[in-house]
Amino acid sequence: MSATCEFQAKDYKSDLKPIWCPGCGDYSVVQGIYRALAAIGRPPHEVAFISGIGCSSRIPGYTTAYGFNTVHGRALPIAQGIKLANPDLLVLAAGGDGDGFSIGGGHIAHLIRRNIDITYIVMDNQIYGLTKGQLSPTSQKGRTTCTSPYGSLENPVNPLLYTLAYGAGFVAQASPTDLAGMAAIIEEAIRYPGFAFVNVQSPCVTYGEEAQQIKGLKAISASLKELGHDPADRLAAMDLAQHYGEKMHLGVFYRNPEPPPTYDALIRERQVQLSQGALPKERILDLFIKK
Amino acid sequence: MAARIDFASLTLKDALDLAVLIEDEAKERYEDFAAQMDQHRTPEAAKFFRLMAVNEAKHGQELAERRGQLFGDAPRTVTRAQIFDVEAPDFDEARAFMSPRQAMKAALASEVKAQAFFVAALPALKDAKVRALFEELRDEEVEHQALVKAELAKLPPDSGLSDDDFVDEPAAQ
Numbered sequence: 001m002s003a004t005c006e007f008q009a010k011d012y013k014s015d016l017k018p019i020w021c022p023g024c025g026d027y028s029v030v031q032g033i034y035r036a037l038a039a040i041g042r043p044p045h046e047v048a049f050i051s052g053i054g055c056s057s058r059i060p061g062y063t064t065a066y067g068f069n070t071v072h073g074r075a076l077p078i079a080q081g082i083k084l085a086n087p088d089l090l091v092l093a094a095g096g097d098g099d100g101f102s103i104g105g106g107h108i109a110h111l112i113r114r115n116i117d118i119t120y121i122v123m124d125n126q127i128y129g130l131t132k133g134q135l136s137p138t139s140q141k142g143r144t145t146c147t148s149p150y151g152s153l154e155n156p157v158n159p160l161l162y163t164l165a166y167g168a169g170f171v172a173q174a175s176p177t178d179l180a181g182m183a184a185i186i187e188e189a190i191r192y193p194g195f196a197f198v199n200v201q202s203p204c205v206t207y208g209e210e211a212q213q214i215k216g217l218k219a220i221s222a223s224l225k226e227l228g229h230d231p232a233d234r235l236a237a238m239d240l241a242q243h244y245g246e247k248m249h250l251g252v253f254y255r256n257p258e259p260p261p262t263y264d265a266l267i268r269e270r271q272v273q274l275s276q277g278a279l280p281k282e283r284i285l286d287l288f289i290k291k
Numbered sequence: 292m293a294a295r296i297d298f299a300s301l302t303l304k305d306a307l308d309l310a311v312l313i314e315d316e317a318k319e320r321y322e323d324f325a326a327q328m329d330q331h332r333t334p335e336a337a338k339f340f341r342l343m344a345v346n347e348a349k350h351g352q353e354l355a356e357r358r359g360q361l362f363g364d365a366p367r368t369v370t371r372a373q374i375f376d377v378e379a380p381d382f383d384e385a386r387a388f389m390s391p392r393q394a395m396k397a398a399l400a401s402e403v404k405a406q407a408f409f410v411a412a413l414p415a416l417k418d419a420k421v422r423a424l425f426e427e428l429r430d431e432e433v434e435h436q437a438l439v440k441a442e443l444a445k446l447p448p449d450s451g452l453s454d455d456d457f458v459d460e461p462a463a464q
Contacts, residue, residue: 022327022385176382180295180372205383214383 009034025202028176035183050079052099056123073104087264097124101137112166114263125204133207160241163197169256170196224251232257295373298415306421307358313377314351320379336394378405399439406432
């Protein structure tokens with residue numbers, strides 16, 4: 001680790017120009033990530049950024065970190081493999097609400113229960129934007145899209161309650177209405193020793209509804225800090241998280257004050273234990289040869 | 292955000308530093324918008340946003356020089372985290388296929404927003420020099436609005452097309 005080097009946000013910005021729609025909320029998310037990484041100060045080659053498929057999943061390409069734009073919904077399993085293979089890497093995973101809570105919805109629970117030291121940033125725009133505006137798992141009930149022409153009959157997934165209920169040690173929400181706040185939340189999530197989830201309300205300017213654009217989000221936003229919320233209180237966090245879709249609470253909902261050991265740390269510990277009684281490499285075949 | 296600044300205890304050095312940060316943020320946002328327009332082949336809007344970025348950089352430089360003359364290399368104690376979108380347009384002000392008129396209207400709205408920021412801060416200021424600076428900055432925002440309005444007046448009449456004319460209709464899957 002190059003702890004003596006100081007990095008600036010621009011050091012994490014790649015030469016690749018984003019092709020998101022002008023005005024997309026994801027432009028601010030990538031800025032927030034640059035700032036958070038600069039504050040953390042790990043050099044880009046010590047960071048791996050993994051994503052699935054979707055508009056927001058293009059994000060690793062816009063950073064100078066190692067990146068892997070994987071398959072739909074599979075950012076988390078691949079990020080997990082990377083973290084276990086090289087625990088010294090700072091591993092970030094990102095994607096949209098569809099990638100995270102529909103196609104890849106089954107993976108989150110397992111990363112949370114294993115408590116792998118990964119920061120997962122979901123750019124939640126309540127729509128499948130890349131494929132031209134279909135209903136997504138976080139779309140509001142009644143929402144009219146090309147796949148719900150008479151209005152959606154489904155209740156949305158609540159990403160905050162979902163992750164809190166599975167026992168995530170760090171759950172937060174941010175939005176482009178407060179870039180500095182978003183950068184600070186992402187930084188805090190990265191610094192949390194364990195699985196950290198950040199839901200970013202990132203408006204889709206092309207297929208999103210007016211109320212979900214920045215002006216609409218500003219109107220329903222409230223700072224958890226200013227509300228006096230104690231991020232160590234998990235039940236209070238769950239209570240506040242129930243307002244997802246009506247209010248936009250920004251800040252840290254829950255941070256486990258006593259983070260349990262991470263899966264990657266436990267694996268390393270077990271490797272050390274087992275290696276004590278293990279055969280030397282040159283005798284490894286003895287395990288398979290009957291004498 | 293204004294709430295993050297303690298206006299009552301703001302010194303002239305901090306006020307000048309904040310003003311420089313505000314100009315820097317606006318410059319960067321206009322550069323981002325120009326890059327977005329380039330990427331989406333909207334060169335006229337890109338050209339205007341680039342012009343705004345140059346103007347913001349010029350104002351920032353002037354304020355930085357003034358700060359340097361008054362306070363030399365004294366360390367800066369205010370940070371970027373204390374300001375957000377004061378003079379920079381909101382992230383979602385950019386739109387695909389923006390006309391120069393739309394680009395100018397976005398810039399005008401930002402100048403109005405910046406003026407409102409300085410006006411709102413005035414009653415809380417205690418230091419007379421800081422107050423004078425904020426009044427000066429407020430008046431400059433009014434001048435900038437006049438400049439953008441003058442550019443708007445030079446444009447040919449609006450085509451009457453809206454953003455929706457350029458959005459693909461959702462297709463059945």
